[in-house]
Amino acid sequence: MAICEMCGRVGDLVDSIVEGANMQVCLECSSYGHVVTINQPVVDKKIEREKELKTKPIVEMIDCVVDDYSEKIKKAREKKGLKQEDLAKDIAEKVSVIHQLESNKLKPSFKLAKKLEVFLNITLISQFEQNLSKKEESIDFKNDAVTIGDLLKEDEIK
Ligand SMILES: [Zn+2]
Structure with missing residues (x-):
């Protein structure tokens, strides 16, 4: 008992x-x-860390091709008075590539987007915020090996 x-x-x-x-x-x-x-500190530590991660979102700026790229490309090309064939020649791409870009069937690679940006004088790559908190959390807890022995050592130091 x-x-x-x-x-x-x-x-x-x-x-x-x-x-x-x-x-x-x-x-x-x-x-x-x-x-x-x-026994208690093991739980407390994890709760503290979870709270910390939730209140402090880890945000990173990442480059992304804008969603309305096809519209932008088409408008800019027409403004220049170019046919799809002309634009294809000018930037050394196939006509089918230009056609797919403008019909929203092909998202340009960064290389292609940058080429189009320079030639058509438009913006196709924009920075977006990406929340990395969830990723960090899973990585963090995988490496998190706090044992009762570790906690006792920490207490001794204090
Ligand atoms: Zn008691």
Whole structure:
């Protein structure tokens, strides 16, 4: 039968360090300010880290080809008075490529988009914010190997 060494109640006990002594106490007693629990910090640390990741989203700017690229290319080409064939020749691409670009069937590569940007004097590549928090979280927790031994070492340092 598990009896709390502090209050004498019977229930689930946790290993705690009470004023330097190792004791088995109930959850209620382990929550008292002067009790340092061994089991509890493992949970607390993870919750703290999760909170940190949720409140501080990791955002990175990434280059992306704009969604309305086909419209932009078509308008700019027509403005220059060029046929699809002409544009294809000028930027050394196949007519079929220009046709697919303008009919929204082919998203240009960065190389092709940059070539079109320069030749047609338009913007096809734009920066977007990408939230990397979720990725970071999964990586972080894979490498997260906090053991009770580690926590005790940390406590000794403090
Ligand atoms: Zn107790």
